[in-house]
Amino acid sequence: EMVMTQSPATLSVSPGERVTLSCRASQSISINLAWYQQRPGQAPRLLIHGASTRATGIPARFIGSGSGTEFTLTITSLQSEDFAVYYCQFYNNWPPERTFGQGTRLEIK
């Protein structure tokens, strides 16, 4: 069973700063990784798929990278609307598996 571990659980940062969130897979997953943003009271929004491809309409300040077991989501110059919870997700066609990390909460310092 795949386990996705995100760190840290909470990150306090100031607007305008650059921040990097981490996601680690318990086994190699190539680039089968997505990142989502969830603002309070809203559904998750897809940011990145294929580890580094931005979804439609996602600003360039969101940068995904990594492969294998180590992945990062970097947000350059944090905007007020970026303070939210971020989830990584592993996906696989066979056996079908879609495992989410436990999330990283980005809060205003």
Next chain:
Amino acid sequence: QLQESGPGLVKPSETLSLTCTVSGDSIRSTSYFWGWIRQPPGKGLEWIGDIFFSGTTSYNPSLKSRVTMSVDTSKNQFSLRLTSVSAADASLYYCARRLSGAYDHWGLGTLVTVSS
């Protein structure tokens, strides 16, 4: 656009049934799968399962024995049934569209409470 619907309250040991209505897109598209994801209040996301318009399904192994998903192409809807619910199944249930593994469109979610 996706919209979940169904009872907000289910009794323990009974069956939870939800429907997702898809608009602005054809559920018969060969590009997409359609999925259910849930989120207990204040907690993280859990994948429940996916379905293709042909009826092909894949389920989370931890829920597989209790989950059935179906699709109604005439109504552009897909559905979730979860049997023998308990308090652990109380969650916000989302339906979503899956493209190449990731869910790129989500419904607003529907809250299901389990209580007698």
